[in-house]
Amino acid sequence: MIIDCHGHYTTAPAALQQFRDSQLAGLKSGVDATLSSATPISDDQIRDSLENAQLKLQRARGTDLTIFSPRASAMAHHIGNETTSLRWTHACNDLIHRVCTLYPDNFAGVCQLPQSPGAPPANSAAELGRCVNELGFVGCNLNPDPSGGHWTSPPLTDPHWYPLYEKMVELDVPAMVHVSSSCNPNFHATGAHYINADTTAFMQFLTSDLFKDFPTLRFIIPHGGGAVPYHWGRYRGLAQDLKRPLLGEYLLKNIFFDTCVYHLPGIELLLKVIPADNIIFGSEMVGAVRGIDPQTGQFFDDTKRYLDALPLSDPDRYKIFEGNARKVFPRLTARLARQR
């Protein structure tokens, strides 16, 4: 089977955004909107939102299951306070759960966390536990910068984050390192902030002993690892200059890259420098880039085509399209076994 590890519910029914809009309007006028104020979303509305988008694209591209999370740019942890974030997070995660219940063969859930600038990550552990234990989710998206482009939190390797990591280890779920929208005008969200966060997180991991403290903690760095594979020589050299362990012997036990790189030469480079054991198929669809590449006549984000165009061995192909996702998301593997 072909598992896409990186899909967001960017096409959710309008009622979700209406709740968010009323929540944000409330913030301005001092009314703390609750989810009960939201217009209910019917199953048919959910089906409609997916049939002509993610499901159609799965069929067209020949992929089977998408590891699915709320729209990343809409997490916007920087807006409002921790209660705002928690209510919005509940709404988004509950909707993902409904998607996964309606289409258990097509989607497995990954949750947004109720992060908020300054809020302790321990406070996200409860929602992670709810999503995994009660809703059957298989992982989470962790925002290394809840401030939305001001980077006011400690690095991901700081003990600040450890209570959340303890929960991740206890539940045996990975996190995708994924920022949200940027309220810093310097950073375009999908064109700069996303990619920068990927690169930043990798270098934080490279310079720390985090994985000595948490040997089984696993992170996916999305968007093909930001700038990292392109600068793989730089990172190998920096690790050496800084007297850090070889990347293959340390970081790559815990770090995985997805394949959200939207042209053949980029995917080719990724496969050339990163071991197949550390690459997980992903497309980010429906996501950051929605158009058709005039050079190929195909969707930019149809990353399976780039992989299919390269001479992969059968074992490597299995790892990238299925095996690594099963390894990194053991709860997905367990779920698939139950569904069989």
Added chain:
Amino acid sequence: MIIDCHGHYTTAPAALQQFRDSQLAGLKSGVDATLSSATPISDDQIRDSLENAQLKLQRARGTDLTIFSPRASAMAHHIGNETTSLRWTHACNDLIHRVCTLYPDNFAGVCQLPQSPGAPPANSAAELGRCVNELGFVGCNLNPDPSGGHWTSPPLTDPHWYPLYEKMVELDVPAMVHVSSSCNPNFHATGAHYINADTTAFMQFLTSDLFKDFPTLRFIIPHGGGAVPYHWGRYRGLAQDLKRPLLGEYLLKNIFFDTCVYHLPGIELLLKVIPADNIIFGSEMVGAVRGIDPQTGQFFDDTKRYLDALPLSDPDRYKIFEGNARKVFPRLTARLARQR
């Protein structure tokens, strides 16, 4: 000839750092150290600092001339106030001038600017004028984030920066977009902040009409363009989604990438996706990565080797190693003609 567009004086005599240390110590105790308090640096000290480093590497690698600027990580525009920055900048630029005077065949100067958080870029125009008109410099390094990792300035495309651009256009000199050290613990300087700034600047340029306002303004985005070439499909796709002009028809008239990418697959990708007209040879030596790659037995930053290993046509080879640098730095071309 072979022109390296990206070298920093990372090996300056210790007296330079002593001045800086005394300046920083003074800041703490309310004494505003001036350059006259610095230990003089002799010509022999300058020669010693270069002979066994940059000059030796030029000879060993077969390069001729380095476009040379003060140590980027030491610019540290976030430290102290505008006067601190101006004095330190004068010291650094004057030393580069002495290098270029002692070795006119080996080095051409690029200046640091006396930027400071909140200070108007217009205030950097005078030092740029001094360096170009009086010291014969051919360009400048422009820091898009004088705050050192907090990103508090407006984007490079904001009219905030226009007075400096007017001076650049008047003098016909380009800028390399180059941040300095980071005082934000999230960002490792050479492993994250540098690369992020490159990616960030490119996306700022992509989303703006800056080059309609300044058709002859030229920027070099160093470190191989950050993450941009690896994600070239993403950027082509974003430009299309955002109804921006095709990258080749707009941005690439004004934007150039250096070749500071420290492994063969990265350089191969760069050459595959970016037109040869927009690539300028650079090595960043002696710089970010100083070790020898155990996989090749050669210095990571000997980027000429990677280019030499690839099948470049003679015209492309000329552009990358010489022609583009002459085009982007017309004052270098004029200087070389005078020296002949």
